[in-house]
Amino acid sequence: MSSSSSSKPESPAPVSQVPGLDPVEMERVAGQTLQRYSASSSAKRNGRGVAVVWFRNDLRVLDNEALYKAWVSSQEVLAVYCVDPRIFGSTHYFGFPKTGALRAQFLIECLADLKKNLMKRGLNLLIQHGKPEEILPDLAKAFGAHTVYAQKETCSEELNVERLVSKGLQRVALPSSSVQSSKPGSVNNPKLQLIWGTTMYHIDDLPFDTSSLPDMYTQFRKSVEAKCTVHGCIKIPASLGPPPSVEDWGCVPSLDQFGLQSSIVSKGMKFVGGESAALGRVHEYFWKKDLVKIYKHTRNGMLGPDYSTKFSPWLASGSLSPRFIYEEVKRYEKEREANDSTYWVLFELIWRDYFRFLSAKCGNSLFHLGGPRKVEHRWIQERTLFESWRDGHTGYPLIDANMKELSTTGFMSNRGRQIVCSFLVRDMGIDWRMGAEWFETCLLDYDPCSNYGNWTYGAGVGNDPREDRYFSIPKQAQNYDPDGEYVAYWLPQLRSLPKDRRNFPGMAYIKPVVPLKFGNAGSRHQNQGRGSAARGANFGGRQPRGQRR
Numbered sequence: 001m002s003s004s005s006s007s008k009p010e011s012p013a014p015v016s017q018v019p020g021l022d023p024v025e026m027e028r029v030a031g032q033t034l035q036r037y038s039a040s041s042s043a044k045r046n047g048r049g050v051a052v053v054w055f056r057n058d059l060r061v062l063d064n065e066a067l068y069k070a071w072v073s074s075q076e077v078l079a080v081y082c083v084d085p086r087i088f089g090s091t092h093y094f095g096f097p098k099t100g101a102l103r104a105q106f107l108i109e110c111l112a113d114l115k116k117n118l119m120k121r122g123l124n125l126l127i128q129h130g131k132p133e134e135i136l137p138d139l140a141k142a143f144g145a146h147t148v149y150a151q152k153e154t155c156s157e158e159l160n161v162e163r164l165v166s167k168g169l170q171r172v173a174l175p176s177s178s179v180q181s182s183k184p185g186s187v188n189n190p191k192l193q194l195i196w197g198t199t200m201y202h203i204d205d206l207p208f209d210t211s212s213l214p215d216m217y218t219q220f221r222k223s224v225e226a227k228c229t230v231h232g233c234i235k236i237p238a239s240l241g242p243p244p245s246v247e248d249w250g251c252v253p254s255l256d257q258f259g260l261q262s263s264i265v266s267k268g269m270k271f272v273g274g275e276s277a278a279l280g281r282v283h284e285y286f287w288k289k290d291l292v293k294i295y296k297h298t299r300n301g302m303l304g305p306d307y308s309t310k311f312s313p314w315l316a317s318g319s320l321s322p323r324f325i326y327e328e329v330k331r332y333e334k335e336r337e338a339n340d341s342t343y344w345v346l347f348e349l350i351w352r353d354y355f356r357f358l359s360a361k362c363g364n365s366l367f368h369l370g371g372p373r374k375v376e377h378r379w380i381q382e383r384t385l386f387e388s389w390r391d392g393h394t395g396y397p398l399i400d401a402n403m404k405e406l407s408t409t410g411f412m413s414n415r416g417r418q419i420v421c422s423f424l425v426r427d428m429g430i431d432w433r434m435g436a437e438w439f440e441t442c443l444l445d446y447d448p449c450s451n452y453g454n455w456t457y458g459a460g461v462g463n464d465p466r467e468d469r470y471f472s473i474p475k476q477a478q479n480y481d482p483d484g485e486y487v488a489y490w491l492p493q494l495r496s497l498p499k500d501r502r503n504f505p506g507m508a509y510i511k512p513v514v515p516l517k518f519g520n521a522g523s524r525h526q527n528q529g530r531g532s533a534a535r536g537a538n539f540g541g542r543q544p545r546g547q548r549r
């Protein structure tokens with residue numbers, strides 16, 4: 001036991017607001033940024049009639065190509081968000097809530113902010129409850145809209161909605177007067193125009209077809225870095241209005257409308273949804289705190305708001321454009337400093353791009369037990385063991401602290417995610433999809449491509465066979481939480497222990513539910529093949545029903 005360790009209880013760290021700017025400052029920064037990225041008043045607009053923008057995971061104004069195209073192609077833009085009841089259903093295999101209360105609250109904040117920002121530009125946001133395939137054709141008909149513009153998605157639940165919307169629009173007959181370039185007297189259908197907008201590199205610029213996307217990230221990265229350029233952000237005109245006349249624009253929903261109870265973030269990070277908060281965080285991270293220049297050295301941290309960018313929840317909801325981050329990196333490199341760290345933010349965003357393109361290549365296999373490589377392995381689905389992981393009662397402080405952070409805040413560091421994933425699939429031998437679906441419930445930044453892409457890698461069933469790692473808990477604790485500050489923050493009962501004993505399972509803490517696969521001596525990042533020995537499967541959850549997504 002180290003004598004330097006203090007046994008004095010530490011006071012709990014306060015809740016950190018991410019971004020750390022106050023709301024007035026956040027608004028100011030967002031307003032200035034949006035202004036800087038606005039097109040001049042002479043921006044060209046030749047369209048006629050009404051165009052609908054169907055907002056999905058692109059809840060922003062800045063660099064929103066669907067919004068821009070709708071404006072250019074019409075006299076009036078109707079902006080719509082459909083609160084689809086399916087996103088509040090259950091996850092596919094194990095029946096967890098598809099959207100937990102924290103992400104639902106984040107979404108509500110995103111919608112409120114989007115509505116406000118659209119109103120500043122002379123538009124509004126029509127909020128409707130129901131399925132897009134039922135709402136959008138009705139709206140197109142009522143407003144005589146010639147086109148519904150929306151951001152293109154890549155996973156099958158979302159693709160299915162796109163197909164249904166498109167089919168629904170085909171049943172709407174519009175008079176020729178509302179459709180440009182149609183013959184007088186002819187009858188036309190409104191069209192669904194899907195626009196690529198989620199990634200930093202544009203899909204059309206890739207030097208290969210997504211079907212022949214490289215199986216190795218490094219090969220992908222080197223190729224796009226050498227052969228592609230990142231497009232500049234689309235400048236949205238300062239004035240987009242007026243919108244068509246609408247009797248009732250609908251209200252921003254509340255949590256109880258989703259049947260969810262608000263869950264207060266009492267410690268850790270409190271993220272605020274919406275583009276204004278996103279732009280505030282970017283400003284803070286780059287310009288106010290100069291954190292980007294040390295990112296590569298801090299990014300493996302677990303405690304506090306500033307060890308990494310924390311951009312992911314806004315990227316996942318589309319409140320933040322990756323191309324905007326790219327431009328800010330380039331501006332920072334020009335105006336302040338270019339180094340490994342400034343580059344590394346882009347390196348990580350390329351991972352995000354890669355998982356998005358991979359989802360287009362792999363299709364549903366990303367969600368299947370054997371993953372894209374159809375790996376055969378026996379997993380268990382034992383509920384009590386899984387619940388000890390989910391609830392942070394495994395007896396391993398590092399696992400339990402991370403899982404408590406996830407359920408309290410909806411966020412977990414990248415380091416934490418890799419560790420708890422490895423523990424679940426390799427030390428417990430549990431079906432990786434249970435972990436992935438629990439992340440789907442909880443994460444503020446949940447994105448099917450990044451979530452299932454990372455889980456398949458963690459479980460050793462991903463498209464790249466080399467991404468098959470075992471994370472040793474003792475080694476990870478030693479390297480990333482040597483003083484047990486992180487675990488003591490989330491597990492207050494450990495605060496009275498000397499710092500060098502806090503990360504020890506069994507020390508004044510619960511008995512571990514499973515032994516570690518390699519005992520306490522496992523080394524970091526061992527390549528140990530897949531998972532631990534299978535222990536007879538039994539789980540009361542639903543059986544897989546056919547194709548996932």
Ligand SMILES: Cc1cc2nc3c(=O)[nH]c(=O)nc-3n(C[C@H](O)[C@H](O)[C@H](O)COP(=O)(O)OP(=O)(O)OC[C@H]3O[C@@H](n4cnc5c(N)ncnc54)[C@H](O)[C@@H]3O)c2cc1C
Pocket residue numbers: 299308309310311312313315316345348349351352353355412413414415417418421439443445446447448450451452454455458
């Ligand atoms: C099991 C597991 C599940 C994950 N699920 C998700 C998810 O649902 N949604 C999600 O956005 N990320 C997911 N990640 C990736 C990563 O953990 C988060 O993007 C990151 O922790 C977010 O924090 P940050 O914004 O501070 O990241 P930073 O370290 O600041 O990175 C900057 C940005 O790069 C991107 N990025 C970084 N690492 C990755 C990665 N490994 N894969 C994809 N993009 C990355 C993110 O958009 C991130 O915001 C998962 C990782 C693991 C191991």
